[in-house]
């Protein structure tokens with residue numbers, strides 16, 4: 001039965017090879033042209049175009065992905081006005097279907113520049129689509145060790161290995177029989193009449209093969225174990241959590257398309273521990289006059305919920321506080337009380353962007369929990385992130401205190417921040 005150990009050895013070698021290639025494949029993302037195109041696109045086009053949404057100009061992702069006529073696209077981008085004036089049918093149609101001549105002329109962009117922009121738009125849009133599909137799943141995978149892909153890959157490899165072993169066993173059996181036949185030795189045939197019995201006998205033979213059975217028990221233990229390991233690690237981890245909110249508040253519209261700053265609504269995020277959810281009065285700064293989507297003919301039922309909650313009657317523009325029923329937003333991110341997390345320390349002092357922890361909120365129709373919020377997640381970032389201590393009074397003070405300690409001078413708790421309100425109160 002050394003055949004099988006040999007096979008196993010070969011097999012583990014191939015698995016390593018395959019895994020190696022897979023990792024190489026994943027890391028080899030498209031670069032070069034698209035990377036150059038990104039800068040050009042951001043500098044020239046983002047004022048009017050987004051990849052996935054209509055702004056002043058059409059959403060460029062789908063347009064440039066579907067349109068493979070790069071020559072036309074280049075002419076259009078370099079000088080759309082000339083193309084329209086020349087009566088180019090496609091240009092005239094785009095002109096008529098849209099804002100009619102609102103696009104700038106980019107005569108300074110070379111053919112190479114435009115090719116880079118096109119490459120960027122296509123790769124970026126493709127990535128966006130894939131990310132949108134996989135967003136909650138990939139975020140979860142970032143923390144949960146082996147991804148589904150790896151697990152399915154392993155299972156597939158095991159199944160294939162099983163089939164290979166069966167086939168090889170058969171071949172070896174036949175070869176042995178041939179060899180014995182050649183030597184003129186009689187082969188003891190299992191005396192069976194029908195095929196079913198023959199198969200049964202074969203199966204029994206396999207079951208007696210201790211190494212094979214052992215191999216499967218080990219496989220079962222590995223699979224079951226990894227599954228349980230992943231399940232246990234993800235207990236109480238709510239990545240992707242997206243409760244149904246009382247008002248379908250679209251972040252993509254407000255923070256994305258309209259580009260309202262996060263702190264306009266989450267004023268605490270730079271100043272205090274809590275980012276805070278805005279009161280409906282903040283919404284009314286705009287929604288007093290905006291009662292519907294720009295492209296809608298009827299008032300929005302979602303915006304009407306703001307009015308109901310405030311007891312506001314848009315017909316009379318009067319508030320009736322007796323009718324007010326505060327909106328009960330459902331909290332998405334929630335650390336247990338045993339952990340202290342302070343937003344201002346991370347955004348203001350640490351200089352981190354909201355998106356580092358909350359993901360691309362400005363593209364989310366409704367917010368979901370992007371990061372796992374596990375202790376491992378906090379600690380991994382603390383280990384990786386370099387602190388920017390330049391021009392930071394706190395660290396300047398630490399250096400002064402450090403020098404005093406070195407000189408053997410008196411240092412009080414106050415010098416370490418012991419009289420700052422926030423150290424004792426929050």
Ligand code: HEC
Pocket residue numbers: 040041044045046047048049056057058060063064073076077080094095098099100101102103104106117
């Ligand atoms: C000042 C606003 C503005 C800027 C800046 C701008 N565009 Fe446009 N773009 C438009 C508008 C508006 C249209 C629709 C045509 C029209 O109304 O003239 C358009 C149309 C297009 C189209 C054709 C879409 C179709 O349906 O076939 C492409 C491609 C395009 N733009 C690419 C670009 C690229 C690339 C850049 C940056 C180099 C850019 N645009 C910068 C406003 C702009």
Ligand code: HEC
Pocket residue numbers: 245249251254255260261262263264265266277278329330331332333334354355358361362366367
């Ligand atoms: C116009 C107001 C407004 C703007 C601008 C805004 N938000 Fe919000 N945000 C809300 C409201 C209202 C909620 C509560 C409803 C919900 O969860 O969707 C919320 C919820 C959230 C939550 C989930 C809170 C929880 O329950 O755990 C996060 C995270 C968040 N916003 C991040 C951001 C970020 C990052 C930005 C900027 C890119 C931003 N928001 C911009 C109004 C706003």
Ligand code: HEC
Pocket residue numbers: 247248249250253254260265278279280282283284285286287290292293294295300301302303306
């Ligand atoms: C700076 C102005 C502004 C603020 C502040 C603002 N909104 Fe809006 N909101 C708009 C505009 C403008 C639209 C319509 C956009 C469009 O049609 O493209 C809109 C659309 C909406 C919609 C979509 C309605 C539909 O039928 O799809 C909802 C829901 C909404 N807002 C809720 C809120 C809530 C809740 C708040 C407060 C947390 C808020 N908005 C704060 C300007 C604002």
Ligand code: HEC
Pocket residue numbers: 262263266269270273274275276277333334335336341343346347352353354355356357358373
């Ligand atoms: C270092 C990671 C990190 C960064 C950066 C960050 N947040 Fe948070 N955010 C969290 C965590 C963790 C929670 C849960 C806090 C809790 O339950 O006590 C949270 C909760 C929230 C909440 C809901 C609860 C609350 O605190 O009111 C909102 C809204 C929010 N964040 C918005 C923002 C905005 C806006 C920014 C950017 C200005 C931002 N966050 C930056 C990690 C972060």
Ligand code: HEC
Pocket residue numbers: 335339340341342345346349350352356357373374377378379381382385386387388
């Ligand atoms: C994306 C990176 C990142 C994540 C995720 C993150 N932090 Fe931080 N954290 C920082 C940085 C950077 C600082 C240092 C800021 C400074 O003081 O310069 C910091 C500082 C802190 C401090 C102050 C440490 C001290 O000695 O002053 C605490 C407490 C803290 N974080 C708690 C948490 C908790 C709890 C979580 C998880 C819920 C978390 N952080 C997640 C980046 C992160």
Ligand code: HEC
Pocket residue numbers: 418419420421422423424425
């Ligand atoms: C060394 C810790 C510490 C520091 C620093 C500190 N406090 Fe206090 N503070 C306390 C304690 C403890 C109490 C409760 C005392 C009591 O109940 O008798 C308190 C009570 C208070 C109260 C009264 C609360 C009430 O319900 O009566 C206020 C207001 C207050 N502090 C504000 C501040 C301000 C403002 C600062 C910064 C200038 C500050 N504290 C700094 C520890 C501290």
